[in-house]
Amino acid sequence: MSAQGAKPGRRTDGYATAVVLRLYVAGNAPNSAQAVANLEAICREYLNGAHDLEIIDVLEHPQRAMAAGILVTPTLSKLYPLPTAQVVGNLSDTSRVLLAIGIGSQAHE
Amino acid sequence: MSDSSSSYAPEVARTKRQDEQLSSVLLRLVKGGPEQQAVEAGEIDAVIDYSGSNVILFPAARQALRPAAAGESAYEPVANSLLAALTRREYQQLTPSLEPVTLTSGAVLHEPGEPIRFVYFPVDCVVSLLATPKGRRTVEVGLVGFDGMVGTSLALGVNVSSLRARVQIGGTALRMPQARFTRTVQESQTLRHELNLYIYSELTAARQTAVCSTFHQIEERLASRLLTTSARARSDRFYVTQESLAGVLGVRRESITQAAIGLQRRRLITYHRGNLRILNRQGLEAASCHCYGQLSV
Numbered sequence: 001m002s003a004q005g006a007k008p009g010r011r012t013d014g015y016a017t018a019v020v021l022r023l024y025v026a027g028n029a030p031n032s033a034q035a036v037a038n039l040e041a042i043c044r045e046y047l048n049g050a051h052d053l054e055i056i057d058v059l060e061h062p063q064r065a066m067a068a069g070i071l072v073t074p075t076l077s078k079l080y081p082l083p084t085a086q087v088v089g090n091l092s093d094t095s096r097v098l099l100a101i102g103i104g105s106q107a108h109e
Numbered sequence: 110m111s112d113s114s115s116s117y118a119p120e121v122a123r124t125k126r127q128d129e130q131l132s133s134v135l136l137r138l139v140k141g142g143p144e145q146q147a148v149e150a151g152e153i154d155a156v157i158d159y160s161g162s163n164v165i166l167f168p169a170a171r172q173a174l175r176p177a178a179a180g181e182s183a184y185e186p187v188a189n190s191l192l193a194a195l196t197r198r199e200y201q202q203l204t205p206s207l208e209p210v211t212l213t214s215g216a217v218l219h220e221p222g223e224p225i226r227f228v229y230f231p232v233d234c235v236v237s238l239l240a241t242p243k244g245r246r247t248v249e250v251g252l253v254g255f256d257g258m259v260g261t262s263l264a265l266g267v268n269v270s271s272l273r274a275r276v277q278i279g280g281t282a283l284r285m286p287q288a289r290f291t292r293t294v295q296e297s298q299t300l301r302h303e304l305n306l307y308i309y310s311e312l313t314a315a316r317q318t319a320v321c322s323t324f325h326q327i328e329e330r331l332a333s334r335l336l337t338t339s340a341r342a343r344s345d346r347f348y349v350t351q352e353s354l355a356g357v358l359g360v361r362r363e364s365i366t367q368a369a370i371g372l373q374r375r376r377l378i379t380y381h382r383g384n385l386r387i388l389n390r391q392g393l394e395a396a397s398c399h400c401y402g403q404l405s406v
Contacts, residue, residue, distance in 0.1 A: 029154035029170035058155065060196045062164050062298065065157050072144045073155045073164075088143045089152035 019051040019101055020080035026073045027059050031090040035074035038091040046103055076100065126306065131165045134158045163302050189230040189283060190256040194303040199293075206289040212236075214279040214348065218259055219270035227284045228260030234280030235341045237357055239273040247273065248322065248359030249334075250315050254341025257307055263287060264294050264304045277338065277357075278347050321400040322359060328368040329398035330358055335378065335385065336393055336401045345387040372396065 023039055025032035036055060043051050058065040058073050068077060076087045078100050085100040134156045138145045147153050154170040157163075166174065192200060192207075212218070212234050219225060221241055229236065236259050238251035250272065253259050259274045259282075268287060285293075294301055321330055334357060339345055351369070355362040372378045377393045379386045387393055394401065 026155035026164065026166060026170055027174050029166065030173050031152050031154045031170070058157065058164050060198055062157065062162065065164070066159060066162065071138065071157055072147065072153045073157075074153075086143070089147035089150060092152075 018080070019047060019078065021051060021053045021101070022068070022077045022079060023053065023055045024058055024065050024068070024070045024073045024075045024077070025055060027057055029073075032074045034090040034092065035076070038094075039076060039097070042091070042094060042097050042101075046098060047101075078102070127165060127171070128168070130158060130161065131156065131167065134165060161302065162298060188232040188255060189258070191258055191300070191303050191307060192230055192283070195297065195299055199297050199299065203285075203289075203293060206285050206293075207283040208285070210282055210284050212276045212279055212282055214276055215353075216276045216279075217273060218276065219272065219274040221271055221273055223270060225260050225263055225268050225270050225287050227286060228258055228263060228290045229274075229282040229284045230258045231255055231341075232281040232283065233342070234276055234282050235278040235338060235347075236282075237275050237277040237353075239275060239356065241273050246359050247356045249357035250318055251311055252277070252314075252337055252341055255343065256341070257311070258304075260287075260290070261304065261308050261311060263290055264301070264308065277349065277353065278342050280342075317400050321398060325398035325400065327358065327360055327364050328371050329396065330400075331365065331368040332372060332377070332393050332397035333399075333401040334358065335372075335387065336390070336397055339387055339390075345390070347385055348383050349385055350383045 021039070021043075023035060025035060039053070043053060056064050058070070065073070070077070072088060074088075074090060076091060076097065078085045081102060085102075087097050087100045091097050135145075135148065138148065138156075144153075153167060155164050155166045158165050192203070195203065207230070209232075210229075212229075218227075218229055218236065231254050233255065236253040237249050238253065238259075239247040240250050241247050253274075260270070262268070262270065268291075294304065321333065325333075331354065334354070338347060338349065351362050351365045354365045358365070369378070369380050372393070373380060375392065375396065377387070377389045377396055379388060
């Protein structure tokens with residue numbers, strides 16, 4: 001899957017663009033639940049609502065994971081802004097998630 | 110049921126199969142890549158198996174998801190393994206088409222040559238699949254319990270039964286009309302995958318039955334058959350008549366009487382007026398022809 005179906009949009013201030021994220025999980029399995037909680041906390045703290053997050057349960061939609069080339073869950077996929085990036089695991093390492101999202105440098109200084 | 114879960118060979122076999130699939134998919138991950146690192150750190154719940162088009166859960170995730178699924182009020186525990194493999198949404202969509210029915214011992218669900226109107230997912234009943242050669246005694250070629258279904262030929266596109274399906278041990282099953290089942294198989298990749306595995310295990314069991322009935326003694330075969338029934342029924346006690354056992358093993362009733370007396374003398378079972386109880390499982394396994402392992406997978 002490319003950015004197809006993603007909805008990158010402009011914020012009201014005109015130039016900052018929303019981050020489009022897909023999180024692939026396996027139901028409420030322990031690492032998946034943790035990844036959802038970690039990501040939601042990161043989005044709340046650093047993205048301030050300027051994001052489009054879709055959580056995809058691969059147990060219900062395995063074909064979506066395969067179409068996106070996902071190998072394991074949980075996997076976070078950043079589709080927009082380009083370049084795309086992925087983080088694998090329960091997202092407990094905030095700096096890696098921020099780096100993938102593209103705001104690592106500002107957040108960790 | 111009085112034994113530990115390890116005695117339920119079908120469940121053990123299913124878990125073993127999942128573990129084997131998991132290991133083989135993990136081997137395909139890039140060495141030192143982010144996925145492999147996350148696996149080693151214990152941060153992964155599942156891997157996607159592209160060759161089998163399915164998702165394989167890690168044991169911890171499997172454990173965690175089971176009670177969670179059963180504990181939700183909108184999702185009743187599913188007592189048949191094939192249906193339990195469906196996703197929650199798929200199962201909920203299917204629920205209106207699944208009718209719980211009580212099946213009595215001896216009831217015939219399918220006759221050879223007749224169209225299949227319903228498929229049956231046993232919950233706590235056991236159904237015998239019998240070949241009925243012309244002018245000969247019937248002989249059992251398969252045994253279906255909570256881990257399987259009656260009417261698998263529909264999944265292969267054949268809507269006529271080639272066997273007689275007769276209820277061996279009465280109990281509950283969920284039945285579904287033929288057209289709905291056919292549609293579900295087309296729509297659900299998960300169910301198709303589970304059915305493929307199940308049909309393969311049915312085929313393996315049928316091959317083993319052919320070997321067993323050609324080479325093994327009646328007492329050994331009876332011991333195997335009782336162990337298989339016990340695993341399918343999830344109980345050490347069940348009701349089974351000598352006539353039906355004779356029909357199942359394709360021998361005369363007198364031969365069953367002799368074999369059962371032999372097993373009782375060795376204090377492996379008690380058997381009185383059809384009420385059978387396994388007293389010594391290990392002993393019965395030793396007395397069996399060891400086809401039990403293959404037949405129960």
